[in-house]
Every structure is written in structure tokens, then in C-alpha cells.
Amino acid sequence: MSKRSTVGRLAETDALTLFPEGMAKGNSKAARHAERVLLQTVRSEICKVAAAHAAHVDEDARFPVEAFAALKKAGLLGIMVPSELGGMEAPIRVIAEICSLLAQNCSSTGMCYAMHQIKASSLVMHAMDDEWHRGFMRRMVAEQLLLGSATTEGGGVGGDLRTSNCGIDAQGSVFALRKEGCLISYGIQADAILITARRTPESPPSDQVMAVMTRDQYTLELTQVWNTLGMRGTCSNNFTFEGAAPVEQVIPASFADIAAQSMLAYAHILWAATWYGIAANAVYRAETFVHAEARRRPGTVPPGAMRLAELLNSLQQFRALILASIDRYERAKGDPDELSSISFVVALNGTKVSASEAACDIIQHAFLICGIHGYRNDSPHSLGRHLRDAMSSRIMINNDRILGNVSNLLSVYKHNPSLAA
Amino acid sequence: MKSKIREVLSKHGRLPVDIATLSDSDDLHAAGLTSFASVELMMALEEAFDIEYPNQMMNRRHFSSVTAIENALMKIRQDMAA
Structure with a gap:
């Protein structure tokens, strides 16, 4: 299988770039410089790693561990976090460009990175006023935490993410949650999972909240292995999720x-x-x-x-x-x-x-x-x-x-x- | 106006609870109003009040409670009269 990719033509990458330079006109000179350095790191270092392992990731249907180690090393998992919490506050166009660059070399790496950042956006856009989540976002930057998502569910819900069967069962300051039949991409590798559930077990199916649960707070029982035609490296296995966490970890916004x-x-x-x-x-x-x-x-x-x-x-x-x-x-x-x-x-x-x-x-x-x-x-x-x-x-x-x-x-x-x- | 809104809600809101158990300020989304049902509700309100929702009023906030629906309807009527 070919290893040729965008890496082979660094000098010409503008042709495949979503955002030619100059599009970030509104940003300060320093921010533009930081973006340029960041994207250059993705092109010259991380894309090479992603390309080198893409065929194996696909053949073995395994998570792109090498590319994610490189992304973590370069600090790219926390770049959406606002600067007041130690992040870079990267705008969506920069994140989109990174997804595109990664996917030009390994689709699964690009898709996993996209899914991680979609979860990061939920925190950055909706949890900035909450102390626990602010602390978690600082950890995202410092520890380069990888975020997974559990928004689907069995029992007839399937991919309808605006419906939940399970509910947040709060007992005092702690809640318990068990969600069956949920597909969680790179669930095993994730450092934390953002999971949806009804506000309470008695709430209507559409009255949902989302909670952040860290890997020490839940167990995943594998129920179906991801063996698919493509996007094999996202490892979107099915699991039964079961865990407990302090109620403050529920994101305040609905x-x-x-x-x-x-x-x-x-x-x-x-x-x-x-x-x-x-x-x-x-x-x-x-x-x-x-x-x-x-x-x-x-x-x-x-x-x-x-x-x-x-x-x-x-x-x-x-x-x-x-x-x-x-x-x-x-x-x-x-x-x-x-x-x-x-x-x-x-x-x-x-x-x-x-x-x-x-x-x-x-x-x-x-x-x-x-x-x-x-x-x-x-x-x-x-x-x-x-x-x-x-x-x-x-x-x-x-x-x-x-x-x-x-x-x-x-x-x-x-x-x-x-x-x- | 509120009683007519409640009548439309009970017919077209597809709420899992009786509308009579909710106050005018209770959150309809928390009570189970889905986005699918809110479109049906919108059409029924247009019919019942002989108005037309402009695009910028077609959002979640304007369907969040009986009072919110009433305020939206009054605003639409005002704008139509202007």
C-alpha cells in the first residue's frame, strides 16, 4: 500500500489547504504566527507519523496510537481550550484544517481527532462558568486528555442522539449511570467520556444532560467489536457503560x-x-x-x-x-x-x-x-x-x-x- | 390567548404529561416537547392564530413555555400590523 501522501509535497501544501494564509486576518500577528507554527508541526511531523501507520491501522482495525502519541506530544489535543485555562483558543477553521491534514494521511486519525474536538467544543462553549469543568479543561491541556463520546444507546434509541433511555440517578452528591448498547469510538483509549442521559431516570426521553466521566469512574463491557468496511481505526466498538461520579460533573447546560x-x-x-x-x-x-x-x-x-x-x-x-x-x-x-x-x-x-x-x-x-x-x-x-x-x-x-x-x-x-x- | 395556546399544545405538542399540570412558565422542553413536535405545534399555532412565523422566530426559545409562545405570537401580530 502506498505511503505517498501530502507529506511528499510539503512545498505545495497550499493547494490542498482549506485555509490559505491570510484568511486569519482578524487575528493578532502573534496568534497568526502561533497558528502557522502549529500547522507546520502537523504537516511536517504528525502527518508523517499518521501516513506511516495508516495501512496497518486499516488492516488491523486498530486505533492510530502512533499518530495520537505525536498529537499529544505536540500538545494538539487541548488547543481549543481558552487561553485563560492554558489552551490556545484555536478557532474552528484551524481545527478543521488539522482534521483535513490528518485525514489526507490517515482517515481514521483525522476522524478520531475530529470527534475528540467535537467533545471539546461542548465544554468550551457550555461549561466555562462551572468550576469543576474549568478544572477539567485545564487538565485537558496539561495532561492532553483524549475525549470520547457516548451519545448513542440500545433499546430502540440507536443513533437518535436527542433521545435517551438511561437517566442520571443522583443519590446525594454522587450519581450513578448505566448505559447499554452504546457505540463509543476509541472508547478503550479515551481518557474521559462525555455521556448523555435523561436529566433524571423519570425525565422524558428528550430532556437530556451530558456528563463528563473520567476513565477511573467507569467500566466498559465490550458487547460488539467494530469490524467494518472502512474507518476501521476509529475502533467504534459497542459497550455497556457503567459508572458513578460527583454530580458536579454534569454539564450545567441542557x-x-x-x-x-x-x-x-x-x-x-x-x-x-x-x-x-x-x-x-x-x-x-x-x-x-x-x-x-x-x-x-x-x-x-x-x-x-x-x-x-x-x-x-x-x-x-x-x-x-x-x-x-x-x-x-x-x-x-x-x-x-x-x-x-x-x-x-x-x-x-x-x-x-x-x-x-x-x-x-x-x-x-x-x-x-x-x-x-x-x-x-x-x-x-x-x-x-x-x-x-x-x-x-x-x-x-x-x-x-x-x-x-x-x-x-x-x-x-x-x-x-x-x-x- | 393562553387558554387557546394550551388547547393547541394539548392537541399538537405530543407532551408525555397533561398540559394542565404545567404552569405558564414551566419549561416545555424539559416536559418533553421534542423538536419534531414543535414544528407541528408551530403549524397548528399559525392556523389557530392566523399568523405566520418568520424564520428568525423559529427557534427553541420561542417555544420554551406557554408564556414564551404567547410573547412570540404577540410580537408576530405586532410586526404584521406594522
Whole structure:
């Protein structure tokens, strides 16, 4: 399997970059410099590690331990935490760029990093006024804690994250929680898990809260092993989660607010950025294939070149979609009404559906260019893993579920035809 | 107005509890109002009060309690009259 990746062309990375320099104009010179150094570390060090182990992570369906050791060593797990708590306060566009860079080299690393940061966003956006969680965020930076997520559940709930069967059972200052049949990506490796439950065992299924529980506070009983077509390194096993913790570890905001005001945007944007990374590397492989063909037959335009032109257009649209979504989020941030409005929900759900389709379409298109060399597993233009990994995008929160939810809203929603809105 | 809102809520809110057990300021989301049901509720309110929710009013806060719904409806009526 090929080890070629973005690492091979550091000097040209701008072509695959979501955010060319200069986009961070609003930031101070020092912050821009810090971002540049950070992204350079990701490109020159962490991406190399991720690329070197990507094939093994996929073959053995194992967690990308080497890449995460490198991410921890570089302090990249706590970068979203505000500076007052020791973090870097990295904005969503920087996190998105890191997801993309990682996924250009190892999809599972990119996706695990995205999922970790989606959890971090819940704390950063909703728990800054709470002493216990402030202390936990300081620990996230100092100890480089990896955060997992337990939002799904058995018993008919499945992937409907806005419904819980289990409830927070508070007895005095401590609560107990048992959640069955929940899929937890890298559950074994996580240092803490953010878990959803009904506010109390008697609360309605939609009245949920989210609690932070550290690995010393719970046990995980493995019920089903993650053996899938792609994204094999996320190790999204099924578990029965059982634990107890002080009640102060429950995030004060309702999960409804967390889901609407930060999780929706962070999840859809960071996933989209990860899928973009996979697609961008497929385009890179198609491009190098066309270059090699052109050198082999000087004077003739390779047959794949026209398709490559189309492919670059598609990648450009994909990138524009993500940038527009980030812009939309940045403008809405800090306005809970706008973040929970139907128009915002419709827009961000649209980002997820379009991004997942773009990723799969782009990789299939790249296949046509690389031909048998893309189909082979042992060629530098191999695309099999890209396609398998990207195929998760349409069903990771199934597009049909999302379109179904959106169509429910459309009976009252009136779209805004303005180009500038 | 509140009694009419309560009537619509009991028919279309899909609440797991009787609306009569909730006060005007009680949190409807905590009582089990789902986002799916709030869309149905919105359509029923538009019908019952002959108004149209503008996009910027279609958010969680304006459906958080009987009083919040009433305030939203009054604001919409005011804006429509203006």
C-alpha cells in the first residue's frame, strides 16, 4: 500500500489547504504566527507519523496510537481550550484544517481527532462558568486528555442522539449511570467520556444532560467489536457503560442546547473537513497519475487530464462549502437564537449531506483517472482505502435520517434567496 | 390567548404529561416537547392564530413555555400590523 501522501509535497501544501494564509486576518500577528507554527508541526511531523501507520491501522482495525502519541506530544489535543485555562483558543477553521491534514494521511486519525474536538467544543462553549469543568479543561491541556463520546444507546434509541433511555440517578452528591448498547469510538483509549442521559431516570426521553466521566469512574463491557468496511481505526466498538461520579460533573447546560448550539456545527464542519482531507488526497493521487502519464508520452495530453480538470472543480466546490459553513457558524456564534433557528439547522445539515456526497463522488471520479492503478492495493495511486473510508460519510448519521429531519422542518421554513445572507 | 395556546399544545405538542399540570412558565422542553413536535405545534399555532412565523422566530426559545409562545405570537401580530 502506498505511503505517498501530502507529506511528499510539503512545498505545495497550499493547494490542498482549506485555509490559505491570510484568511486569519482578524487575528493578532502573534496568534497568526502561533497558528502557522502549529500547522507546520502537523504537516511536517504528525502527518508523517499518521501516513506511516495508516495501512496497518486499516488492516488491523486498530486505533492510530502512533499518530495520537505525536498529537499529544505536540500538545494538539487541548488547543481549543481558552487561553485563560492554558489552551490556545484555536478557532474552528484551524481545527478543521488539522482534521483535513490528518485525514489526507490517515482517515481514521483525522476522524478520531475530529470527534475528540467535537467533545471539546461542548465544554468550551457550555461549561466555562462551572468550576469543576474549568478544572477539567485545564487538565485537558496539561495532561492532553483524549475525549470520547457516548451519545448513542440500545433499546430502540440507536443513533437518535436527542433521545435517551438511561437517566442520571443522583443519590446525594454522587450519581450513578448505566448505559447499554452504546457505540463509543476509541472508547478503550479515551481518557474521559462525555455521556448523555435523561436529566433524571423519570425525565422524558428528550430532556437530556451530558456528563463528563473520567476513565477511573467507569467500566466498559465490550458487547460488539467494530469490524467494518472502512474507518476501521476509529475502533467504534459497542459497550455497556457503567459508572458513578460527583454530580458536579454534569454539564450545567441542557444537552438540547449543547446539541443545537455547538455540536451540530462542530460535528458537521469537522466531519466535512475530514472527508475533504480524504477526497483531497484522492485528487492528489489522480493528479500524480496524470503527471506521470504526461511525462511518459510527451506531446500528448493524457486521457485523464480532462477528468482531472473536472475533479479539481468538484474539490473547489467542496472546499467552498466548508468555508461557507464555517463563515456561517462564526457569524452565528454567540447568538443562541440564531444557532437554534431552523435556517441554521437546515444549512448545517445540508453541509453534512453535501460534503459526504462530494467526498464519495470525488473519489469515484479519481478512480476513473487512475484506472487499474487506483483499483490495486499496492500502487502509489491506490484509492481503495479512500473509498472505503469515505463511504462511512453517508451513513455516519445517515443522510436519509438527516434529510428526513430537515423535511419535517420544511413544512414551515421559508428559504432565503439572498446571495449575501 | 393562553387558554387557546394550551388547547393547541394539548392537541399538537405530543407532551408525555397533561398540559394542565404545567404552569405558564414551566419549561416545555424539559416536559418533553421534542423538536419534531414543535414544528407541528408551530403549524397548528399559525392556523389557530392566523399568523405566520418568520424564520428568525423559529427557534427553541420561542417555544420554551406557554408564556414564551404567547410573547412570540404577540410580537408576530405586532410586526404584521406594522
